[in-house]
Amino acid sequence: MTAPASLPQRVHITEVGLRDGLQNEPLVLSTEHKLSLARALVVAGVREFEVSSFVSPRAVPALADAAEMVAALREVPGLHLSALVPNLRGAERALEAGVDSMVLFVSASERHNAKNVNRSVAESLEGFEQIARRLEGSGVALRGAIATAFGCPFSGDVPVESVVEIARRFADLGATHLSLGDTTGMATPPLVTERVTRLREAVPELPLTLHFHNTRGIGLANVMQGLALGVDRYESSIGGLGGCPFAPGASGNIATEDLAYLLEEMGLETGLDLEGLIVAARRASELMGRRLPAQVSQAGPRLALSACDAVPTAQG
Template identity: 50%
Template sequence: MSDVPSRVVLREVGPRDGLQNEPPVATADKVTLVEELATTGLLEIETVSYVHPRAIPQMADAAEVWAGVRQRPEITYSALVPNLVGAQRAISDGFTDIEVVVSASRTHNLRNIRRTPEESLDGIGEVVALAHDAGVRCQVIVATAFGCPYEGELPTDQVVAYAVRAVDLGADSVCFGDTTGMGSPPRVRRLVGSFRDARADAVLSLHLHDTRGTGMANLAAALELGVDRFDASVGGLGGCPYAPGASGNIATEEAVYLLEEYGVETGVDLDRLLEVAAIAQRLVGRELPSRVLTAGPRTRLSN
């Protein structure tokens, strides 16, 4: 437990990764969600995605959403981009942080962005260069890092090799994405350990899903290895439109609750975050899977 960090940064991905899997939500409601999340103490919010509207129509209003957000100077807002064109749009609109994705699975990458992983990494090099020329930070997300719904098990050295290539291309940070919720604590330990052996100084974060009920266990395993950056989605919104059955990012309020039990600081007001999770639930019009949203924290006593 000596490697558990004293503080963890949570990046809220509900407005992007969460809402892209829901029936289209009104632009004004997306703006509301971003601004409400900004009142919780979260310091990083993934806001929109600049993908082609034919691919993910739920994100077609990215520029309008971003234009409507009253930005807070203490918060880092980011955008996901699929390629150089998306990066140009995000940077032109004023984003200072972007993310670009490559899948460790050839099949998933072809279905997602119609390129092989190697072709994607060639393009990512151009995206990183463009971002840095504009003074913008760029993270590379390695998706399906813990397994692929089409190919199954992926060799750890293959996943690590793609992440190392991203670092060598100049990525400011790397994120391993459990796109399909196939991760488990042993897989987390194996992949994080192997990457740390290869690039000990690289900034690493994890994007975990709770599809098979292992999301919080995976966070705990990574935390005990010293990982101090995680993605999470308010209410447990999210999934992957290119991975059948891969619903459910880890819920931000569940992550905050667990981290507080470890004595780890997040800077997030859990009570306020639960209020925003309830707002998110109303906006999408369905019950969200977060158990802490349903039951409340253990400190909430019955009358």
């Protein structure tokens, strides 16, 4: 199938399952188990990973092995490895580990930012200036991420002006990309349109990435709206793993295999192998010891057929 000319012909997917997918899970996977999942994703064609977060191990024990994960995946050629950093100390650790890019994250909501990093928005942005100066000449790219960009579980609606103001600060810092995080699944297609439109007016130099959660069941509907607006970068998590430990009700991200299936059926290129993603999702389910919320890895692709003889025939 050929994609409509009005849509992006190729869509870039960043796998965030190793970070956002695992940070909120009660089961802490070993580094080797995480790497087994990462290898399955590489086989499926994934080349861009948000590997971990260089936060305090006390705050997020599941990500205490961030440096080890980067070191191990650094041996795989052709991967782009990014990691979240909350402050200068985290940035120093990420630089030493050898990441390709750092993601500086701040919430558009004061209340959520206080819960997430124990700082005001202004304090977070001030700290980012130190990190940006530290990265000068390092060859490591700086990416901005705005959490609660579509709404906050503590404050409700987040004014688009707050998102725009933070985006401008990231542009001033020299960010190469900007991700809008739907931390608790509060995005809707009209909000997607509003925020994408306003940000393109305010910071046209910053390519946008959309990061949706499926908390209220419309994660892929929001992707469709993003595609209609020409956005060609998305973040997703294998199996639909994920959620924010500092936001109530933050259920899983949109699933990588569900997203890839949608895009494939629309005729859009991703460079990912759907069958391989299904294998990786089943590996994730096995590691977590439970069924994950993704759907395509349960049902299979549209043309995954069943043996007719295996299904009982109605009587009468």
